[in-house]
Amino acid sequence: MHQAADEKTPVVMNPAAFTHYSYALADAAHMVIDENLPLMEVHISNPSARDEFRKRSVISPVATGTITGMGFYGYKLALDAVAHLLSE
Numbered sequence: 001m002h003q004a005a006d007e008k009t010p011v012v013m014n015p016a017a018f019t020h021y022s023y024a025l026a027d028a029a030h031m032v033i034d035e036n037l038p039l040m041e042v043h044i045s046n047p048s049a050r051d052e053f054r055k056r057s058v059i060s061p062v063a064t065g066t067i068t069g070m071g072f073y074g075y076k077l078a079l080d081a082v083a084h085l086l087s088e
Contacts, residue, residue, distance in 0.1 A: 001028035040078035
């Protein structure tokens with residue numbers, strides 16, 4: 001995240017288990033957003049459809065957008081979204 005912010009690089013990330021409790025990762029994500037760069041949160045499965053504790057993300061409130069439950073296709077959707085946002 002630090003390098004992405006420094007190099008002005010958008011981020012597509014799957015925070016996996018860090019989604020639910022990593023405030024350090026959320027703080028680092030803020031660095032990307034503070035540089036006006038897109039940051040897309042991707043999850044292969046839909047965490048909201050799983051265990052109760054998985055329904056909360058500390059990353060989603062920071063992210064530009066979140067894509068869940070689309071399998072690996074979610075990464076393509078996230079890249080398409082980043083490309084669209086950068087072209088605006």
